[in-house]
Each structure stands twice: as C-alpha cells, then as structure tokens.
Amino acid sequence: MAKYDYVPSPFMSNPIVKWVDHRLPIFEMVDQQLIKYPAPRNLNYWWNFGSLAGVMLVVMILSGIFLAMNYQPNTLAAFDSVERIMRDVNYGWLLRYMHMNGASMFFVVVYIHIARGMYYGSYKAPREILWWLGLLIFLAMMATAFMGYVLPWGQMSFWGATVITNLFSALPLVGKSIVTWLWGGFSVDNPTLNRFFALHYLLPFVIAGLVMLHLWALHVHGSNNPLGIDAKGPQDKIPFHPYYTVKDAFGLSVFLIVYAYFVFFNPYVLGDADNWIPANPMVTPPHIVPEWYFLPFYAILRAVPDKLGGVLLMFGAIAILFVLPWLDTSRVRSGRFRPAFRVFFWVFIVVTITLGWCGAQLPEGIPLILGQVCTVLYFAHFLVFLPLLGWFERPRPLPASIAEPVLTPAAK
Amino acid sequence: MAQPATSTLTTSPGGGRQHEDGTPRRDFLYLSAAAFGATGAVLTGWAFVHSMNPSADVLALSSTEVSLAALQPGQSITVTWRGKPVFVRYRTPEEIAKAKADDKADLRDPETDQARAKKEQFLVLLGVCTHLGCVPLGQKPTDPHGEFGGWFCPCHGSHYDTSGRIRKGPAPKNLEVPAYTYLNDTTIRIG
Numbered sequence: 087m088a089k090y091d092y093v094p095s096p097f098m099s100n101p102i103v104k105w106v107d108h109r110l111p112i113f114e115m116v117d118q119q120l121i122k123y124p125a126p127r128n129l130n131y132w133w134n135f136g137s138l139a140g141v142m143l144v145v146m147i148l149s150g151i152f153l154a155m156n157y158q159p160n161t162l163a164a165f166d167s168v169e170r171i172m173r174d175v176n177y178g179w180l181l182r183y184m185h186m187n188g189a190s191m192f193f194v195v196v197y198i199h200i201a202r203g204m205y206y207g208s209y210k211a212p213r214e215i216l217w218w219l220g221l222l223i224f225l226a227m228m229a230t231a232f233m234g235y236v237l238p239w240g241q242m243s244f245w246g247a248t249v250i251t252n253l254f255s256a257l258p259l260v261g262k263s264i265v266t267w268l269w270g271g272f273s274v275d276n277p278t279l280n281r282f283f284a285l286h287y288l289l290p291f292v293i294a295g296l297v298m299l300h301l302w303a304l305h306v307h308g309s310n311n312p313l314g315i316d317a318k319g320p321q322d323k324i325p326f327h328p329y330y331t332v333k334d335a336f337g338l339s340v341f342l343i344v345y346a347y348f349v350f351f352n353p354y355v356l357g358d359a360d361n362w363i364p365a366n367p368m369v370t371p372p373h374i375v376p377e378w379y380f381l382p383f384y385a386i387l388r389a390v391p392d393k394l395g396g397v398l399l400m401f402g403a404i405a406i407l408f409v410l411p412w413l414d415t416s417r418v419r420s421g422r423f424r425p426a427f428r429v430f431f432w433v434f435i436v437v438t439i440t441l442g443w444c445g446a447q448l449p450e451g452i453p454l455i456l457g458q459v460c461t462v463l464y465f466a467h468f469l470v471f472l473p474l475l476g477w478f479e480r481p482r483p484l485p486a487s488i489a490e491p492v493l494t495p496a497a498k
Numbered sequence: 499m500a501q502p503a504t505s506t507l508t509t510s511p512g513g514g515r516q517h518e519d520g521t522p523r524r525d526f527l528y529l530s531a532a533a534f535g536a537t538g539a540v541l542t543g544w545a546f547v548h549s550m551n552p553s554a555d556v557l558a559l560s561s562t563e564v565s566l567a568a569l570q571p572g573q574s575i576t577v578t579w580r581g582k583p584v585f586v587r588y589r590t591p592e593e594i595a596k597a598k599a600d601d602k603a604d605l606r607d608p609e610t611d612q613a614r615a616k617k618e619q620f621l622v623l624l625g626v627c628t629h630l631g632c633v634p635l636g637q638k639p640t641d642p643h644g645e646f647g648g649w650f651c652p653c654h655g656s657h658y659d660t661s662g663r664i665r666k667g668p669a670p671k672n673l674e675v676p677a678y679t680y681l682n683d684t685t686i687r688i689g
C-alpha cells in the first residue's frame with residue numbers, strides 16, 4: 087500500500103509482471119519502494135552512505151562465502167589455509183584483500199552514516215526505532231568483525247580474542263563461567279575458533295535481516311533531510327529513480343576508487359604485522375591493538391584504572407547512543423539551524439578521533455591522560471552538553487518547506 | 499445447553515464451560531499447555547547452551563609434571579598446562595625477603611607470601627594476567643619486571659611483585675596459584 091499518490095511505472099502493465107504480482111506482489115513492492123518512492127528533493131551526499139553500507143554488506147557476504155570454501159576452522163590448519171588462499175587459490179589474494187579491507191571500508195561508511203544521523207538529528211521522533219535498528223546493526227557488525235579477525239589465527243587474532251573475551255570476566259560472580267563458556271575450554275583454543283567461524287558465517291545474515299527492518303522503519307516516515315523539516319507535500323519530493331539511483335551510483339563509483347586503492351595498492355596499511363606470526367598462546371605480543379575501528383572504545387576501556395569500571399564504560403559508550411533521542415532535548419533536528427550544537431558536534435568528532443589515536447598508543451603518559459580527558463568529554467557530550475543545549479540554544483528560523491529555499495532563491 | 503446436575507460449571511458467553519466464579523475451564527488447558535511448552539523450550543535451550551561449555555575431552559586434559567632439579571636461584575621456566583603458561587620461579591633470598599616484607603604493604607588482593615608458595619624458594623603461578631588474560635613479562639632476566647620487581651603485563655600496564663601479587667595497574671587480583679603438589683623434593687605435579 088503506497089501512502090503517496092502512486093502512479094505505476096510502465097513495466098507494471100507487462101503481462102508477466104502482472105501474472106507474478108497477482109501471486110506475489112514483488113514488482114509492485116520494488117516499484118513503490120525503490121523506483122517511484124518519493125524522497126526529499128534536497129538530500130546531499132552524506133545520504134549516500136546508507137546505500138554504500140548495503141553494498142559493502144553484499145561484498146562482505148560474497149567474498150566471505152568464497153573464502154569459506156578454502157578456509158579451515160581448525161587451530162592446526164587455519165593459519166596455513168589462509169596462506170594457501172593467498173598463494174595457491176586462484177584469485178584467493180583478491181578475495182582476501184577484498185574481505186580484509188572491505189571490513190575497514192564497511193566501518194568507515196557506517197561511521198560516516200552514523201555521524202550524518204547525529205548531525206542532522208535523524209534519530210529524533212519519529213525515527214527512534216530506525217535509529218535503534220541501526221545501532222543493532224552496528225553491534226552485530228562489531229561482533230562479526232571481531233570474530234572474523236580471529237579466523238586467520240595469527241598472534242593478533244589469538245590475543246585480541248583473549249583480551250576481548252576476558253572483558254566478560256569483569257562481571258561479578260558469573261564472569262569466569264561466562265568466559266569458560268565462550269571459550270569452550272580454559273583458554274582460547276580450537277573450540278573457540280570453531281564456534282567463531284560458525285557465528286562469523288551466521289551474523290552477516292542476521293545483519294541482512296536487521297537491514298530489512300531498518301529499511302522498513304525508514305520507509306514508514308521516509309528519509310530525514312539536510313533541513314531536518316518534514317516534507318509538506320509532493321513539491322518537496324522527487325522519485326527515487328532516476329534521481330537517487332543515479333546519485334547513489336555516482337557516489338558508489340567514487341567510493342569504489344578508494345576501496346580499490348586499498349585492495350590493489352596498499353592492502354596491509356590498515357592491518358597489523360603481528361598477525362603474520364602464527365598464534366602462540368605462550369607469548370603475548372608486546373603491544374596489543376585491536377583493528378582501527380575499535381580503537382576509540384579500546385581507549386575508553388583503558389582510561390579507567392579499574393577492570394569492571396573500564397568494561398562498563400566501554401559498553402556504556404555504545405549503550406548511551408540508544409538513549410540519544412531523549413538526551414538531545416532540542417526540537418530542531420538539523421544541525422544546520424543549531425549554531426551552538428554545530429560546534430559541540432565537531433568537538434565530539436575530534437574527541438572520538440583523538441580517542442582512536444590514544445587507543446593505538448601504549449597506555450601511559452600523555453596518551454593515557456588524553457584518553458581520560460576525551461573519555462570524560464565523550465560522555466559529557468551526551469549527558470551534559472546535548473541536554474543543556476536544547477534549553478540554552480536559540481535555533482535559527484526554519485524554512486517553511488523543503489521546496490521554499492530552492493524555488494525562491496531570494497529566501498536562501 | 500443442559501447442565502449436568504452435579505457440576506459447578508456453567509456455560510460461558512463463548513459457549514465453553516466455565517467455573518462458577520467465571521473463569522473459563524479452558525484456562526487450565528491454556529496454562530498447562532503453555533507451561534509444558536515453556537519447560538520443554540527451556541530444557542532444550544539449555545542443551546544448546548551447555549553444548550558450548552568445555553566438552554569431556556577438554557575437561558579430561560591431563561595434569562603436568564615439572565622437574566625443578568635443574569633450576570638455579572633467579573631462574574624461571576614456563577610450562578604449559580591446560581593450554582596456558584605456568585610460571586615456575588626459583589626465587590633469590592632477596593626476592594623472598596621482599597615478598598615477605600610486603601605482606602604488610604597496602605595490597606589490593608591481600609595474601610601472605612607464605613600462603614602463595616608451598617616451598618618459599620619455588621613460586622608457581624598461572625602466567626595469565628588477571629586483567630584481560632595476557633601473559634605478563636618477567637620470566638627472562640632481560641624482560642621488564644615492573645615497579646615491584648616481579649612481572650609486568652604490557653597489555654594495559656599491570657605490575658606484579660615478587661610473590662605475583664597485583665600492586666599497580668588495572669588487574670584486580672594476584673596472579674593465580676594453580677593447584678599443585680610436590681611429588682618429591684624437586685618434582686611437582688600441576689593440576
């Protein structure tokens with residue numbers, strides 16, 4: 087059921103399409119939700135990152151399935167099987183470089199996508215559930231990437247798995263049993279590798295399901311837009327195809343250039359050389375760092391000189407995003423009309439990137455102190471700045487409609 | 499519908515029978531069916547969950563025997579037990595004295611040195627940092643030993659003293675002393 091004045095595309099009168107649709111209205115859905123679907127006319131390039139994330143999910147699933155045809159989830163064979171993929175399997179190197187760097191690209195895209203939502207207030211009513219579903223996707227992605235990184239069974243795989251699973255040992259009473267349960271033994275070992283492979287294979291499909299729900303929720307009220315105001319009528323919208331299919335395709339082409347640069351010219355720059363050493367449970371590498379996309383959270387973990395406190399704060403850094411729609415008390419969505427918020431938003435971005443830098447350093451001296459300062463600022467953004475800004479900030483006047491500033495140039 | 503003379507049941511508006519107080523008799527069927535279903539689901543679920551706990555072959559992992567005969571004072575060896583490193587250190591008299599003197603220090607996880615070493619010269623420890631499970635450094639003379647002369651975990655900076663007790667850093671507990679017994683003066687069995 088379309089909630090807009092839906093005029094079917096010409097192909098909808100094709101007899102085969104009609105025959106199918108009478109039994110399963112799949113063409114109708116595509117036509118209504120992807121082709122004729124009315125989108126705000128003013129979406130900018132920050133709105134490309136959602137479809138880019140979708141493309142990356144497909145790339146990860148495809149490259150992953152073909153890797154899995156040659157990968158062996160056994161501690162005795164895993165490392166060598168990845169070497170074999172790299173050297174002997176036809177185009178195995180390409181599959182692996184696509185997958186390895188694809189994970190990084192996926193996170194870049196999703197981080198930008200989340201930041202877009204934070205700047206333009208896309209989490210505000212009526213899009214809270216849409217926002218939550220996005221966060222669930224983010225959590226599932228982190229779990230997937232973490233378990234994927236264990237599979238090549240290098241030193242960083244092993245010790246990353248050890249440190250991260252041990253986070254749960256911080257829980258009082260049940261902590262130790264939970265860790266033993268996660269491991270299926272008394273240390274990270276073959277049972278752990280096996281189950282991580284099973285879950286690494288499963289979770290991307292769970293993500294695909296969550297993406298469906300995410301899009302479903304999106305299409306109930308439609309996309310937010312750079313002005314953050316609701317569409318007032320048909321003049322505020324344009325059909326998704328060809329306007330946004332073309333814009334998304336253009337963005338994808340540019341994105342693929344960046345991705346291809348990493349895959350073909352610099353495949354290891356985002357990785358850690360220690361993972362070329364096969365896992366050794368007797369020796370911890372001198373400096374354990376997670377993949378770059380986990381570094382801000384790792385810095386928060388290490389900022390607290392208490393085990394349980396560090397773990398709680400690290401999980402809290404993500405949990406707090408779930409209540410963001412209620413911590414932000416401003417009724418104006420878009421940062422474009424919030425002069426003070428805009429400053430705090432960029433401070434927040436700098437704080438998060440600084441945390442990422444701290445997470446990669448040894449936890450002593452300046453990086454440790456800087457990490458602690460930024461941890462405080464990270465939480466202050468949500469718990470102090472955003473709630474207060476809503477009260478003290480005077481937003482700039484909102485335009486009457488999306489079309490108005492476009493159609494009446496003087497009003498710009 | 500005719501009522502059986504002996505019954506306390508009446509007919510409910512929906513046609514089903516109900517007790518005099520108005521509760522439909524079907525409620526009993528719904529509740530018991532749901533209870534059976536839920537119990538079955540929980541029990542089956544437990545089988546799934548428990549299948550992820552250590553299996554019998556993992557639990558059956560043997561104990562490890564270690565000969566200490568070749569160790570000289572100030573030397574350490576690392577042996578493997580249940581896939582984890584175990585540190586055995588032949589401590590020097592100074593290290594023992596320091597450990598004993600620190601019994602009265604401000605300890606995060608208070609334990610006397612005597613309680614941690616069956617024979618004071620041989621200290622046996624699980625070489626697993628109680629923070630997040632890295633292997634601390636300090637087994638080799640060239641390793642860093644931390645501010646308290648014992649072990650130092652580089653992962654997040656935990657310092658352990660000459661008794662393996664946590665003194666500084668994020669780790670909450672002392673290095674664990676695994677269960678072990680002396681088979682004779684110079685041989686121990688761990689586990």
Ligand code: HEM
Pocket residue numbers: 143146147148149150151152153154157168182185186189192227230231232234235236237238286287289290291293
């Ligand atoms: C959400 C999507 C996914 C993400 C973020 C992800 C992430 C990762 C990461 C970070 C690695 C380690 C790469 C390395 O350092 O070598 C990895 C390895 C692997 N992944 Fe995935 N993955 C995803 C989907 C999949 C899927 C659907 C499969 C299908 C079975 C799969 C199969 C594998 C295999 C076999 C490896 C080991 C080979 C290797 O290390 O290159 N992945 N994954």
Ligand code: FES
Pocket residue numbers: 627628629630631632651652653654655656667668669
């Ligand atoms: S694991 Fe040893 S300090 Fe964190």
